[in-house]
Amino acid sequence: MAKRVLMTGNEALGEGAIRGGCDCYFGYPITPQNELTAYMARHMPDHDRTFIQSESEIAAINMVFGASVAGARSMTSSSSPGVSLKQEGMSYLAGCCLPALIVNVMRAGPGLGDITPSQADYFQATRGGGHGDYRTVVLTPATVQEMHDFAAEAFDIADRYRNPVMILTDGRLGQMMEPLTLWDKEAAPPAKPWALTGAAKRIKRTIRSYYAGRVPENNARIQATLRKIEQNEVRFETYMMDDADIMLVAFGTAARLCRGAVDCVRADGIRAGLLRPQTVWPFPHEAIAGYCDQLKTVLTVEMNAGQMVEDVRLAVEGRTPVRFYGTIGGDVPSVADVVEQIRLLTTGSES
Amino acid sequence: MAKRVLMTGNEALGEGAIRGGCDCYFGYPITPQNELTAYMARHMPDHDRTFIQSESEIAAINMVFGASVAGARSMTSSSSPGVSLKQEGMSYLAGCCLPALIVNVMRAGPGLGDITPSQADYFQATRGGGHGDYRTVVLTPATVQEMHDFAAEAFDIADRYRNPVMILTDGRLGQMMEPLTLWDKEAAPPAKPWALTGAAKRIKRTIRSYYAGRVPENNARIQATLRKIEQNEVRFETYMMDDADIMLVAFGTAARLCRGAVDCVRADGIRAGLLRPQTVWPFPHEAIAGYCDQLKTVLTVEMNAGQMVEDVRLAVEGRTPVRFYGTIGGDVPSVADVVEQIRLLTTGSES
Amino acid sequence: MSEIALYTRPQSLEDVSMHYCPGCGHGIVHKLIAELMDEMDLRDKTVAVAPVGCSVIAYEYWDVDCTEAAHGRAPAVATGIKRFRPDAFVLVYQGDGDLASIGIAETIYAANRGENFTTIFINNTIYGMTGGQMAPTTLPGQVTTTSPTGRDVATMGYPIRMCEIYDTLEAPSFIARTMLDSPGGIRKTKTLIRKAFEAQVAGQGFSVVEILSPCPTYMRMDPIQAMKHIKDKVSEYFPVKIFRDRTAE
């Protein structure tokens, strides 16, 4: 096994992005992702790459847009209120078919809320918080290793489809340290025959989402790409699902807790299992649907008031009861809390 | 019948807001809602009320926030890209439990897109495009009369629940003229014992979404309000549903077209009906579910790539096949297009 | 025998301990504002707007009506308040990240419209709340977590001088920069805040006082050094002066 190092999730993500070939990072301070910005401030210059602390989140996402236009692998990171400010820019990235990486280290909202961990930006991330028909590929790491790996891979996905990719995580994963093995592949960005480089020896190129009278065409092109992504990029992991009759569905921090809870209740003979989406868009609808026959219940666990549970319901379509357990406003359930929920379900009285 | 006047949807909306007691309007130009801003510029000063053309959409939503803090009935309007910029501010309004009216006269996205009519901001409007767990009441007028009436009523709803309300419409409804009867009730804003007025003769008040360690409490309060809204404020209209075995679900401009299509196919003996949500959050889940038994198919028609259809599926939960017909990027279906879709469904070959 | 009170804790300051670090300029300015609220009888009609920054919970310290505002948007929020309640005394309190970076548009535009409220601008050359990142006002060469080898003006730009920008606008009635470098500087600061408040009370439109202020924690100095640093280094780049004063007119 390669040497393991200990890093915070935020720093591991930053290092992953650098190894994934990130050319330009633009960001504005906000807790709980400041370690990521600081990491990039320290390390991007070492690699002769661009780091800018921008004047605002809006400037950052539009700098990302510009760098991407020019062919760079570019990224920004922020946390919930800052990501809300980026919604127009994200819609422009999607509308102009530009690859980019956006990181949301979620905190409690709405409003200023608190800097405590949360998963309450799920809808915003998966449904396009910006205007218009678009989607962002949304990766949801659950370990520091995945923070690192997903960041490195995100650029490949973004470039492959010319579509923005988001990493959706929270302050607990961002600020905890865990061992990880560093990515050691060579970043290999594809040629970008659409990028703006100056039109020497060729006809000019234009990057735009506005085409008088031809916006439906542009939309159709985007929709076709999204269908491809849905086919190819769904990622998830299952745990103890072979004989499970109760399936937990959870992502990120909540999924870790659920895994712990599955271990606990298995010890008591409860046949619980876990399906952990690693992408929440595209969402593992089919995988979930595939388990319906063997299940008595589905329990969705989220650190929000019930968001991903809609995707679970859309997957299950009434074939199995779908229950929800969530904590709001920055509270994080303990493993014991989840265990209790499972027990309640399996003994009949439900939450 | 009271005297009817002819107005554009945008102007009728503005006049409705004024009659509903709008104290302050803040906006930034964007097509296709400029007639509304211009109307307010002309008429708010007549009533000694505040009109400001702000420096940006972000400034506008935060001015709305300030006026609401001070106890005013305040509003802003914009169109898709501008509404994306307001997402942080909307989350703050919701997090601070402040009433306000936000109007989105949707246009084609993503990105700059086009100024043609669209319904592609449905997810953003209904799922909270901003960060955190919140919802906005979303009214979806289908006539110029409703543009007017909903604007007038929106302030009452917002004040009743201390929650922002959105009117979600499009450029076709905004720019067409239709006759309407003007609202003639006296606006009666409730007392606002929470508003900031200067603390003379009382203890001070604070408006905030941040409470160190007590954000979960604040979230719970918001969630409780949202449950109340779900109970009390669902609005919809049905047409020809008594004996229908195919139900169209559509809102706004698309719903008008569907109504026309229902008339057409009824002439041929096809038993089609229409359910038209007038609020898309809260969504008429129960009403839709209630029809499932009598239906062979549900056809959702939207001017987007398929957004409200998720809510319809969540309501139907697999009991009836749910089909979708949509146009993207600013295309608007004709009545004939919808008729064709119904015919395809009823003759077996589906879209 | 009896006692005459020469200085007591201001009434408008809540009787709680503030969360600021030892020697933080926010505390000093909070106190001055509370003193002026008492002296000018403003408490009862004040509506304050707190920023997002270390002073985010200023509402826990002043005994006045107060609202939160999104990061940088306090001037827009104050505009909404003041337009609806022209008789209220509206106080906006902002840090340098809040006012000069993310919120630069809102403050310039409120100033340009001559909105009749007062902005107290705490320039501590750093983002305090988020842990010491570079601010728009960070000095050349100053080390922060996002300028780890010191602010390099060639790639990160120069410190922004807000008063000089306000001074290009027609509408503002009072624009001054002052510093918390000593008891004398603090007294002077209070005089200028008073003038800014008077401008608002007289309906003269936008007034602003920029206060060069110590953040011992992220200036990486003890509180005494930080105060001296304000005078020696910070005020060198940011000249302390009254840029405009229409209160006399």
Next chain:
Amino acid sequence: MSEIALYTRPQSLEDVSMHYCPGCGHGIVHKLIAELMDEMDLRDKTVAVAPVGCSVIAYEYWDVDCTEAAHGRAPAVATGIKRFRPDAFVLVYQGDGDLASIGIAETIYAANRGENFTTIFINNTIYGMTGGQMAPTTLPGQVTTTSPTGRDVATMGYPIRMCEIYDTLEAPSFIARTMLDSPGGIRKTKTLIRKAFEAQVAGQGFSVVEILSPCPTYMRMDPIQAMKHIKDKVSEYFPVKIFRDRTAE
């Protein structure tokens, strides 16, 4: 017998009719830019950024690589482009609503960082594209759809003078205001744009030319009157001059 071409349509201008209204200043400046691209041999390395405004489809008129940008954000987009491609010639074209209202933060910050690109700023005192609303630069008293009784400076503020704001910053290398008031003014404008381009080519950092420009449609005048109005009224409020010129240094 033979002919010498004294003026022909610039190569870098596409051979299509522009959608601007008769007499619009955008057309004039597009042409000047295209002429300079030809003369300075810039076409091959140019990456342009179009604004949101009447000139939103500038990319259909210049024969260069060009991208869209969200309303007001062109300077941020240009920053991203130029940092990744320092050898590109980056041209930002913005209207007064785009640059001075919604986008004021981005332009000030790009200028302050001394980003090495050139901004051409079309100040026509109006929001053209959206149908004639008040711009930050609309003159006092000027009638627009959102100032139907004329801009009232007491509630709507004064026209913003961007060059004066840029001039408070350290980094910009070239700042000038000029006007399209006559063939002479147009020639002068071209000279200044050339200087701004030269500043970028020499790596001197942010350069900007503000151009007082006719919008006959929403100035509610015929094109000839509009040009005269620029000289008589617009330039009275916005002094035409070179604020800074480091190209000589």
Next chain:
Amino acid sequence: MAKATKNSTRARTFRIKIHKDFCKGCMLCVEYCPKDCLAVTTDRLNAKGMPFTECVHPADCVGCRACTTVCPDAVIELFEITDEDTDG
């Protein structure tokens, strides 16, 4: 390359070429031509459906370039007619 000699006392002759379908009849060239060489049609429209400029007094043109400078649509091109041969 041959040049028109600036200090030639001989009257110089110029040719104005108009891309008539780009013209929008804004009248700016007409206004600023010091020699009143140009006029906008009142009886005919171009392909855009707009009146357009014509050079009605070509002989009067002094090649001052006011028209080419002021035209927002780059409609007008200007040539000098010389007796000399140009090489290429």
Next chain:
Amino acid sequence: MAKATKNSTRARTFRIKIHKDFCKGCMLCVEYCPKDCLAVTTDRLNAKGMPFTECVHPADCVGCRACTTVCPDAVIELFEITDEDTDG
């Protein structure tokens, strides 16, 4: 209301009152007291767990208010002790 007479030649006496639990031991008052009346504890902590100011030489205080002015936490109050009666 009675006032301490400014031009009295008699030495004036002052009392410093310290809200010790608000003090953070920042030393600013100590630094700026011209008479070195104040000192911060080195052996005791207040309820916040921080060292705090004490008036160690009360008699030397000249009532200059440097300490009350500079203190970021409004910890220090200052009173003048007079022989006269005050009415209310």
Next chain:
Amino acid sequence: MSHHEVIFSGSGGQGLMFLGKVLAKLALDAYEHVTFFPSYGAEVRGGTSNCQVILSATPIASPVVEHASAMVLMNQPSVDRFLPQLPAEGMAFVNSSLASAEGDNVVLVPASDIALELGDVRAANVTIFGTFLSQVPIIDKAVALAGIQAVSKRKGDKAVEINTRAFERGLEFLTAAAK
């Protein structure tokens, strides 16, 4: 007939929006449902502009005309764009001063010439509107004239006079021509 769909199209300055609005407004008493829909978008700056008016006894699904009962086309681009969509039972009124068109249900009216003759070319719209109403009597002619006069009043007595004569010339145009 209780359902009419009318398209008015021409160049920017020809006053088509004016006609559409007048028609829609005057129809308020006679029709339960009325819509007026302006063209907008990229077309606004230069080129043609059009508006569409629908009058109906039943709710109007789309304000965009799908089956025109009549068209008023004031210039060639308008003819080129809309005439092909004219249903067999519809009628088109074409300003023959500026455009040419053919067809059984096409009425040619030299509206600009007539208006010029009356002293103001801008009255071409009112002229052709007269002819239109003479053939497609969807609102009362007297009401229409009164309405046009009321709106013209803002522009002064002279405008009222010219528009009145233009409307009457238009109304009589076909009868006069037939004579």
Next chain:
Amino acid sequence: MSHHEVIFSGSGGQGLMFLGKVLAKLALDAYEHVTFFPSYGAEVRGGTSNCQVILSATPIASPVVEHASAMVLMNQPSVDRFLPQLPAEGMAFVNSSLASAEGDNVVLVPASDIALELGDVRAANVTIFGTFLSQVPIIDKAVALAGIQAVSKRKGDKAVEINTRAFERGLEFLTAAAK
């Protein structure tokens, strides 16, 4: 035992984060799974700060300690906050120079006093860490010492020396006390 959950808590300057990170880092070879979790949020400015380290053979569900095996508590607020959560089978190491605590499984170490005696009060953390490892040998002592020395080196030879002695004094503290 293959699962350990440790809480380190004290005031800002007491070097608790340092201890937690050293432990987590040194445990990398011996444990497949390791988490280190700092407290953050409102607590950061003043007051207590804490970090939590979990070492395990199996995946760690939550980096937040639910069943502490051990606690190192450096001041009174830390004792007040965490000691009540100590399970019966856990052990707490309390800096008795600054805090008092009682209980069967509480070990009192006058760490600040010892460190002061050694010449630098800041070595209190390393001192108590020694005692902790003497009782809860979750990582090898020699490895721990070497690790501390390596990190101390950045602060100079003097720091290495003091920390070495502090660690040893801590390690021996209970045996010495028992004597």
